Amino acid sequence: MSLTRKMTATAAAAVLIGSAGLGAAQAATESSSGSSATTSTQQQKRGGGLTTAQLSAIASKLGITSAQLKAAMDENRPAKPSGERGDKGAAMAAALAKALGVEEAKVTAILDANRPAKPTTPPADGTRPAKPDQTKLIAALATGLGIDEAKVKTALTSLQAEHQADHEARHTAMYAALAKSLNLETSAVQAAFEAVRPARSR
16 A cells, blocks of 8 residues: 555544544534624634634743744645545545455445444533544444454554554644744644643543
């Protein structure tokens, strides 16, 4: 599998396994009233999936202004991929089928029938949503494919680990790029961001 396809497959795993990106559950809930909608819009995710309040907190920890931080993030924002985006569900099915040594069509059918629901709103306490319970999905895959549940769980865990490694690598590169633009230490930038990032619910 090429590096590009591997990255696509591991990224797709996040949808089903529950791994989240830097700002995956930080979007503010919009109100139906005009004034609340304006406030919500101002608090919506900005560079890196952060609200203005979170950007302000990070900037404060770094001893810079929010404008300086946002400018550095805009300067180092990755270019949007060109061309059509691949089917993440198909990529996930292909990766899992290869790991288990089974037909992709069978895996696709089972995943489609047991796809975990995405959280509709972030937890009120500000933490990230808990990872979806994979028990039913693992059981469905094991039963439908005639494979031991332990093997299925191992395959899913492996895909999750690959996704997490890619996720952390991208974050590390982002911290380094921001540190260079802001003339700061990478460790300081990383610490400031991670202090503001919400913890994942268990």
